[in-house]
Amino acid sequence: MGSTWGNTIKISVFGESHGAGIGVVIDGFPPGIGYDEAFVLREMERRAPGRNKQSTQRKEADLPVIQSGIYGGKTTGTPICALISNTNQRSGDYAALAAQPRPGHADYTGMVRYQSCNDPRGGGHFSGRLTAPLVFAGAICKLWLHTQGVTVGSHIQSIAQIQDMPFDEVCIDPAQLEALRQADYPVNNPRALDAMLAAIEDAHMAQDSVGGVIECAAIGLPAGIGSPMLDTVEGRLSSLLFSVPAVKGVEFGAGFAFAALRGSHANDCFYLDGDMVKTETNNNGGVNGGITNGMPLLFRVCIKPTPSISSVQHTLNIETGKVEPLSIHGRHDPCIVTRAAPVVEAACAIALADLLREAKGYA
Numbered sequence: 001m002g003s004t005w006g007n008t009i010k011i012s013v014f015g016e017s018h019g020a021g022i023g024v025v026i027d028g029f030p031p032g033i034g035y036d037e038a039f040v041l042r043e044m045e046r047r048a049p050g051r052n053k054q055s056t057q058r059k060e061a062d063l064p065v066i067q068s069g070i071y072g073g074k075t076t077g078t079p080i081c082a083l084i085s086n087t088n089q090r091s092g093d094y095a096a097l098a099a100q101p102r103p104g105h106a107d108y109t110g111m112v113r114y115q116s117c118n119d120p121r122g123g124g125h126f127s128g129r130l131t132a133p134l135v136f137a138g139a140i141c142k143l144w145l146h147t148q149g150v151t152v153g154s155h156i157q158s159i160a161q162i163q164d165m166p167f168d169e170v171c172i173d174p175a176q177l178e179a180l181r182q183a184d185y186p187v188n189n190p191r192a193l194d195a196m197l198a199a200i201e202d203a204h205m206a207q208d209s210v211g212g213v214i215e216c217a218a219i220g221l222p223a224g225i226g227s228p229m230l231d232t233v234e235g236r237l238s239s240l241l242f243s244v245p246a247v248k249g250v251e252f253g254a255g256f257a258f259a260a261l262r263g264s265h266a267n268d269c270f271y272l273d274g275d276m277v278k279t280e281t282n283n284n285g286g287v288n289g290g291i292t293n294g295m296p297l298l299f300r301v302c303i304k305p306t307p308s309i310s311s312v313q314h315t316l317n318i319e320t321g322k323v324e325p326l327s328i329h330g331r332h333d334p335c336i337v338t339r340a341a342p343v344v345e346a347a348c349a350i351a352l353a354d355l356l357r358e359a360k361g362y363a
Contacts, residue, residue, distance in 0.1 A: 003125070005240055008357040011137045011350060015086075017122030017129040023083040024133035026069070026140060028357070031077030033144050035070045043139035046181070046342040047132060049333075061087065064136045075140075082136050086129070099319040100326050104307025128245045128336065131343045138346020141353035148356060149220040152349045153177025154341045155186045157300055159196040159212035160203070165189045169253075169282035172217050172296050186341050204334035207310035211246075212337035214301045214344045218352055221286065223277070223294035225352075225359050232290025233297070236355060240347040241301055246336050247344075249302030253285025268295075297352075301344050308332040 004012040008028050015022030041063070048062045062084055069080030098120065101108035106126035110118045118124050142152060151174045157164055165188040180186040187193045196212075203210045226233035238250045258266055261283075268279035279295050286297040308328050317324045333339065 005243070006350070006354045008362045009141065009350065009354045011134075013130055013133050013137075015084075015130065015133070016119040016124040017086070017127035018124075019086060019119065021083050021085045022130055022133050023064075023081065024137050026080040026137050028362070029069070029075055029077070029080055029140065030144060030357070030362075031075055033075045033147065035073055035075065036143055039143065040064070040136065040139040042181075043135055043142070043342055043346070044132065047135045047339050049339070061085075062132050064133075080140060082133065084132050084136070097326075097328070100315055100317050100324065102307060102326070102328060103313055103315050104304070123245075126245065131244060131346075134244070134350075135342050135346045138342070138349040141349040142345075144353055145349055145356070150218060150352065150356070151177055151220055152216070152218045152345050152352070153180050154214050154216040154345050154348075155180050155188055156193075156196065156337055156341060157213040157215040159335060159337050160199040160210040162192055162195040162199055164192045164196075164215075167215055167217050167296075167298060169285075169298055170279070170295065172219050172298075174219065177217065177219070180341075185338060200335040200338070203305075209306035209309050209332075209334050210337075211303050211305040212335065212340075214303065214337065214340050216299055216301065216341075216344050216348050218286075218297040218348060221292050221294070221297055221352070221356075223292055225292040225355050226287070226290050228290045233287050233292055233355065234290060234299075237299065237348060237351045240351045241344065244301075244340075244343055244347060246303050246306070246340075247301055248304045250299060252287060252299045254283040255285075255300065258283070297348075299348075301340075303337045303340050306333050306336050 003014065004010060006028070010027040012025045014024070044062045044064065064082040064084050067081040067083060069076055069078050097107065101111065105123060107120060110120070110124065110126055122129065145152065153176070155164060155167070157166065185193050187196070199210055226236070234252050241247055241250050254261065254266065266283050268281045268284055270277055270279055277294060279293065282295045282298060285299055286292055286295040309332070310328065313326045314323050315326050
């Protein structure tokens with residue numbers, strides 16, 4: 001399994017959706033960092049299922065039980081291991097799916113890759129359930145990033161066709177990111193939220209689902225983090241962001257909008273603000289040549305619609321060799337996006353902690 005990531009801070013995610021539990025090991029984390037349990041549990045709560053009607057009704061406490069690496073309220077510098085129990089499985093919901101790989105899922109590719117030895121219940125190791133240990137690791141990394149003056153935050157940029165107010169690309173306030181972290185639905189415009197929730201409910205009533213976009217920012221990053229060519233900031237972040245199930249696109253700064261711009265509008269011109277070098281615009285999302293330039297790191301992640309939908313689909317039955325109707329039962333989110341913000345932030349925090357530790361000479 002390709003479930004280990006990182007250079008200086010390495011994470012290993014383990015477990016299956018309907019196994020006894022899931023968890024993560026974090027290696028290379030610095031010693032002496034205070035373990036803020038309330039902060040970590042709030043991060044876990046933001047992602048947890050069953051918190052609202054837009055979420056799957058599988059209810060899990062998602063309480064991480066620390067096995068090692070934290071003592072006396074501080075990190076020890078040895079591997080941090082956390083276990084999260086699975087307490088609300090309904091594996092019978094998936095029994096009929098063995099012969100019919102679900103459209104949009106990893107049932108077929110996982111079966112081929114692991115010669116039918118993988119655990120298919122609830123998606124097994126491919127399930128979005130595995131984002132819970134990722135959020136724990138991200139929360140731990142946020143604690144260290146905070147000591148370095150770096151803050152990571154996000155909001156729901158869009159759901160279906162409904163757009164939230166984007167971040168100010170050149171000036172993002174830490175207080176704004178904290179307010180979004182505390183919100184049940186992290187949006188900048190409450191009126192947009194009302195329309196988003198209506199779009200989710202419409203899809204739910206139609207036995208369907210919708211996707212959306214998360215916009216994420218990191219502020220306080222110094223210039224000079226990252227490397228050119230084959231080890232860029234964008235590449236490192238993307239490699240972890242694409243590990244999140246349902247992520248199908250990542251863009252930095254203006255992203256694909258660059259294709260419609262002229263260079264005179266696309267370029268970010270430098271100027272001196274006191275003794276700090278800044279740019280007038282931030283179309284490049286805080287990165288030039290794969291290296292941070294000191295402006296806010298800004299990117300967006302596309303989350304596809306939940307592939308498990310209640311309406312009947314037609315797909316291959318591997319046993320009969322025929323395309324047959326498929327009805328998917330179980331508890332699924334009509335929209336994953338409402339729970340995705342802390343997951344995207346976690347991936348960002350882990351990647352930045354790894355990059356920053358490397359820049360400080362811990363490689």
